[in-house]
Amino acid sequence: xxxxxxxxxxxxxxxxxxxxxxxxxxxxxxxxxxxxxxxxxxxxxxxxxxxxxxxxxxxxxxxxxxxxxxxxxxxxxxxxxxxxxxxxxxxxxxxxxxxxxxxxxxxxxxxxxxxxxxxxxxxxxxxxxxxxxxxxxxxxxxxxxxxxxxxxxxxxxxxxxxxxxxxxxxxxxxxxxxxxxxxxxxxxxxxxxxxxxxxxxxxxxxxxxxxxxxxxxxxxxxxxxxxxxxxxxxxxxxxxxxxxxxxxxxxxxxxxxxxxxxxxxxxxxxxxxxxxxxxxxxxxxxxxxxxxxxxxxxxxxxxxxxxxxxxxxxxxxxxxxxxxxxxxxxxx
Numbered sequence: 443x444x445x446x447x448x449x450x451x452x453x454x455x456x457x458x459x460x461x462x463x464x465x466x467x468x469x470x471x472x473x474x475x476x477x478x479x480x481x482x483x484x485x486x487x488x489x490x491x492x493x494x495x496x497x498x499x500x501x502x503x504x505x506x507x508x509x510x511x512x513x514x515x516x517x518x519x520x521x522x523x524x525x526x527x528x529x530x531x532x533x534x535x536x537x538x539x540x541x542x543x544x545x546x547x548x549x550x551x552x553x554x555x556x557x558x559x560x561x562x563x564x565x566x567x568x569x570x571x572x573x574x575x576x577x578x579x580x581x582x583x584x585x586x587x588x589x590x591x592x593x594x595x596x597x598x599x600x601x602x603x604x605x606x607x608x609x610x611x612x613x614x615x616x617x618x619x620x621x622x623x624x625x626x627x628x629x630x631x632x633x634x635x636x637x638x639x640x641x642x643x644x645x646x647x648x649x650x651x652x653x654x655x656x657x658x659x660x661x662x663x664x665x666x667x668x669x670x671x672x673x674x675x676x677x678x679x680x681x682x683x684x685x686x687x688x689x690x691x692x693x694x695x696x697x698x699x700x701x702x703x704x705x706x707x708x709x710x711x712x713x714x715x716x717x718x719x720x721x722x723x724x725x726x727x728x729x730x731x732x733x734x735x736x737x738x739x740x741x742x743x744x745x746x747x748x749x750x751x752x753x754x755x756x757x758x759x760x761x762x763x764x765x766x767x768x769x770x771x772x773x774x
Contacts, residue, residue: 500667501526507664509584509602523586524597526666528740533673534591535692536641537626537633544635545673551632552693554677563623563699566614573677577663580608584667585660587683589690590722590755594731597739601681602664607655615651615699622654623647623704624680625696641707647691648704648718649682652764658683658757662690684754684761686720717774721765724751726774 500506503526535545538552557573571579582604590596610622628644630636636643653659660681663670670676675692682689688708698704708716715729724734735748754761765773 504668504671506667507582507602507669508667509582509600509664521586521588521598522738524599524738525740529597529599529665530671530674532595532597532739534688535673535675536638537628537636537643537645537693538673539635540638540640548634549672551634552627552672552676553629553632554672554693557677557695559678559694560696561609561613561698562696564616564619564701565699566616567612569613576609576661576678579612580604582663587658587660587681588755589681589683589687590685590736590751591739592686592688592728594733594736595739596736596749596755599665600667601660601662602667603660603662603681605657606659606661606680607657609661609697610655613699618701619699620651621700621703622649622651623696623698623700624649624691624694625698626691627693627695640711642710644695645691645707646704647680647689647706649689650764653682653761656761656764658760684722684757686722688716689720719765719770719773721770721774722751722755723753723770723774725753726771 531546532542533545534542535549538545538548555573558570559573559576560568560570562568582602584600584602586598586600588596588598606622624647626645626647627633628636649659660683662675662679662681663677665671665674670679675690678694679692680690680694703718706716706718708720709718722733727733734751736751737748741747752758
């Protein structure tokens with residue numbers, strides 16, 4: 443698990459709890475050996491925090507985007523962070539091609555400055571934000587979230603951003619606002635595959651209001667301590683860690699509040715395969731493959747040992763109550 447809860451409520455991992463790749467294995471073994479008995483547990487806690495004192499080394503590829511430490515004390519995270527090279531070379535971003543390697547090759551054409559995000563619809567305070575102002579709207583944090591790909595792969599990434607709820611509070615949704623819609627950039631001049639028939643452009647995603655307000659839902663400006671690379675959704679994207687990755691819209695230009703469930707890109711393209719909710723649910727198979735297991739990106743490809751897929755991608759304690767009483771096979 444990447445997230446811990448206790449009787450004080452929601453907490454999440456902080457930058458100091460991310461293992462530098464070079465010391466991950468030996469520190470993990472050390473902590474396991476020390477974690478015996480009450481005294482051992484206390485020493486292990488100290489050792490764990492010392493082990494995670496350094497954040498994942500910044501790749502040095504792009505401009506730094508420092509994240510503030512979370513104010514909540516999270517649990518030591520033992521799950522290995524995906525290598526930056528792997529995370530930025532296996533992408534779904536159909537505006538730049540349908541192969542997983544296409545975005546890394548083609549997204550250099552994306553122009554991210556100047557950039558604005560319009561917030562409109564059923565809100566008291568509609569506004570168009572310059573990206574610089576949107577970044578400064580709230581203190582950013584670096585959070586380690588697992589992201590699950592539909593095809594059975596997953597990755598663990600330190601994202602930099604703040605809870606989308608912070609923006610939502612600023613714009614003051616009206617009482618009849620039930621959904622939040624995210625419209626992404628669709629510029630055929632800088633996105634060579636916009637106009638292809640695979641999807642209805644622009645790419646649109648949406649969340650129910652309570653999903654959007656959940657503290658896990660992140661408005662994201664960076665990863666690995668740096669600004670987002672183009673192929674990962676620069677300059678601003680969504681990260682919704684308990685849903686499949688395609689729910690986390692990239693290169694957002696408009697956020698709209700509505701009283702009706704929006705038609706989303708993949709739901710319009712193949713409603714029998716991609717439901718509105720798209721929660722990670724191992725008991726509901728995709729029509730063309732099982733969702734019960736997964737492999738971690740960068741771990742020996744097809745020969746890597748499969749992991750059991752966790753309900754809501756491992757965040758059931760934080761989001762399960764959002765779907766209480768719902769038929770999750772019908773509302774997939």
